[in-house]
Amino acid sequence: MRPRGDVVCVRHGRTHPAAQTSTFHxxxxxxxxxxxxxxxGLLAAVALAGGITKMFIPKEKPAAQHGGEWTAHAGVGFVKALGVLESLAAVGLILSAALGTAPVMVPVTALCWILLMVGAMVAHGRLGQYKLVMVNxxxxxLAAFLTGGHLAA
Structure with a gap:
């Protein structure tokens, strides 16, 4: 167990040596x-918000709002499965690195997030929602930055 207050490296899963000195630069x-x-953290927040929405809000509600129209053409099971995957992505992006148990999960999760965003871009692009494509x-x-940072480390 790490002492409280140590800076844990998200890329390596260990404490940062510079944080162990009394004069930190x-x-x-x-x-x-x-x-x-x-x-x-940003990606995990987006993933968790999207995951909770897809898992617990009836699909008719987002289908009636801008950006959620794609749910009208998708099955309930598919929407809920995406919600579970997005929630697991939030866990994979933060918890594995914070606990130092499996820091390799961060780039793997980020790579899976890239694939999910490609699918989201296709879905929003087909509906002509180009502003949402830009959000994707x-x-x-951000996921590519996270993946590249881990692969370079």
Whole structure:
């Protein structure tokens, strides 16, 4: 178990050596790790919000709103399965790195998120929702940054 207050590296799953000194001056590795944590947190928040919405809100509600029209043409099981996958993505992006149990799950989850965003871009593009396609592109870019940061580390 790590002592409280240590900075845990999301890319490696261990405490950051620079955080163990009394005079802390962030170096490039620390800043890259901070960017990875912020990116993982943003993606996890998006994934959890989308997952909870898809799992617990009846599909007729989002189908009647802008951005959720695709659910009108999808089965209830498919929508709920996407919700479960998105919720698991939130767990995979944060919990595995925070506990240091399986830090390899972060880039694997981010890679799966990229595939999910490609599907979302296709679905929104077919409906002419190009602003939502751009939101998906941003999420895809964040996931690519997270995956690339882990592969480079």
């Amino acid at each position: 962030p170096d490039q590795e620390y800043l890259a790790d901070l960017a990875s944590w912020i990116t993982a 592109v941003v999420c895809l870019g």
